[in-house]
Amino acid sequence: MPDLSPEALAFDFILFVVFLFSTTCHEAAHALVAKLGGDETAFQGGQVTLNPVPHIQREPWGMVVIPVL
Secondary structure (H helix, E strand, O other): OOOOOHHHHHHHHHHHHHHHHHHHHHHHHHHHHHHHOOOOHHHHOOOOOOOHHHHHHHOHHHHHHHHHO
């Protein structure tokens, strides 16, 4: 049975925020390196940003649904 205590939920929330931040940085770095290498696709798609929204819109299952499960 999952632990639904306030402490566990707070820890899980913090874990998700850290995951979201680190994944956003990782994907933005991929897009930036691709742009510097001459591939404008990710740049034109708005992926060279630390804003998590474009990354979530591009991959909602991998950024939200699966980690929450």
